[in-house]
Amino acid sequence: MTTTQQDLSWLDDVTMSDLERNPYPTYERLRREAPLAFVPVLGSYVASTAEVCREVATSPDFEAVITPAGGRTFGHPAIIGVNGDIHADLRGMVEPQLQPAEVDSWVDDLVRPIARRYVEQFEDRGRAELVAEFCEPVSVRSLGDLLGLQSVSSDKLREWFHKLSVSFTNAAVDENGEFTNPEGFTPGDEARAEIQEVVDPLIDRWTEHPENTAISHWLHDGMPPGKTRAREYIYPTIYVYLLGAMQEPGHGMASTLVGLFSRPEQLEEVVDDPSLLPRAISEGMRWTSPIWSATARISTKPVTIAGVDLPAGTPVILSYGSANHDTGKYDAPTEYDLHRPPLPHLAFGAGNHACAGIYYANQVMRIGLEELFEAIPNLERDTGEGVEFWGWGFRGPTSLHCTWEV
Template sequence: MTVTFAEAITIEDLERDPYPIYARLRREAPITRVPAANVWFATRWADVETIVKTPSLFTAEAADSPVERSFGCPTILTSEGEVHRDLRGGVEARYKAREVEGYIEGLARPIAERVLSELPPGEPVNLMDRYFEPVSALALAQTLGLEDIPAAVLLRWFHGLSQGAINYENDPRRHAICLDACAEIEAVLVPKLRQLSREPANTPLSHMLHFNMPEGESRPVEQVLPSVKVTLLGGMQEPGHGAGSVFVGLMQDRAQFDAVKQGGKDMLTRAVNEGLRWVAPIGTQLRTALEDTEIGGVFIPKGTPVAAILASANHDEARFRDPGRFDIFREDGGHAAFGFGKHFCAGRWFSVALMEIMLDVLFRAYPDVRLLARHEPSFHGWEFRMAPEILVSLRPAN
């Protein structure tokens, strides 16, 4: 029996480098079942957008999704209707564009400057685990009202949660790691959430409990806990890993790096959005077919789980010229890294603004920052993709 290309794909192949796999799927089988991941993949921009933006045909509800298996339900990612409206309404108030603009500088820049100042000048440093990830975690925690939790604890939670969210293959080892992290998170946050139920505050955690509830009432803590975990994971992961990808892209082309340093905020914003397109920190939006349907000429049976591959859409040759190249000057249009439709990332503006600040603080302090000689960062992951080692030697400008 002949094995198709999609049937031969392994999780290890995807985690090593999914982009050549996505490219071949776009050419040969743009919507197809990938057994290793227990879902179908949709890899072309047009199909990804259609699937995610057509809730009459595809629902975000997915009882067997990695997120619900690991975090519980309901979650902001895997709910619809009033449940989704109320969970998202509680989260997004603090992260709307105008709201973020009013607080992000005063919140994030001091954190970035402090973390950077603690790094040893002139010695090899991994910017990912010593700068980008800690700043991302601490900034997110402060917006949530969790500023008393150390970076090391936040990052332990983050890395544990991520093992559940990426676990499409249902690996028991990954599931156990995530459950341990969830238990630790609940031990710390359940008392805080119960207090917020009694004494509301102006934080997303409090809003999730009280948004759209009758006066004097709040949601059960257990109902919001799964979405709290989603918020912790996404809010810590996307800015830090995204900023790392931007940095790697700029280090590959010093002319683009110089253009960013000389071009002010507009060029930095361009670089951030290009980095998010080039290496999407979060790779998919998961949907389930509500009925038998046909997309892009492919029949999809009712009940089929379909991963709309945002990372592949961002490399679709029909939309982007030379998509594998990091190019801050491209004029191809927007990216899909934050998803589509009503489940579009609620933290988009916070993420972009935080990425800009992390990079700006770094470039102001070390305008000639470079990768260590003979060090070429490599990326890992497909659902969450990042460069785990970005080695530099930080030398102040003369």
């Protein structure tokens, strides 16, 4: 039987609060009833299964588009929402430093001392809240130093990505497509103003005196002698990095830890054999995808997907976190399982807009957890404290209280 819009009237009652608190029930029903459906609160079609997400992400009949809230937060041209020559230039700008061989040449020297430094701050205490004290700081400090933002504290970097996240996911719209909470963009505006205040003088310096920092390379690499890319051109991609690239490894580490705590025997395996960490992290990224539903595509011509006719110019949000819980692809997907058959997941996207930093992010998570488990092999979750996940566009634990014998 064909699903009709009448069948989907329940979607009229879905709120952003529902999605941010726990998107899984809504998306489980979408996967079952309508793998591609218009969700009124988002003002967009949503792809919820692995098959439809991958089809849209790789189809020549779609190109990238940034969500309205994302465009309001980052401005244009952000690397996640452009196509053609601009996309090729921005990918060419960021990718050289992110190639595996290049990352291997510096990532250990960059990340391991940072991870060790944060572990040392609490390893003798016997307890810590690992999201705020380890996972997020290791993630933001590593990327901040790579970008050239050594002068910015880890706390400020964390504040920036949280503010940008609140703004980027302020996606609720009314029946006219107008944002229902315009004030929700204020945190992102504040963060962008602070970022420019810090980064503008650095760009001034790197324009005249290039250094081995990512942003300096973005200004100069691939440009004619004496020319640099305009700061207005690269700022939207800087914001993309200061949100998504800073958020993903930290929340990927935290989600992997929560998953391992749910399977104590698997946690013990990983602690005893760190070579299992890449597999543990991959399952953590599938189990709770940090970039849960933050990317979109737009049809370039009339197209039919999953039995739904879409006119040209129709945006579709790709809900990779939902796709990674698709029962058509994974057995018992709501469970964390280190020994799950290593099927590909969509936590890093698909197609020509798949995450450019896949290898880098995985190395940050691996090194961070290696250092944590080496220092504290008897780590346990504090069961007196709950673990709450939050977010629809970006998702991860809000806190993770742990204890150990010292």
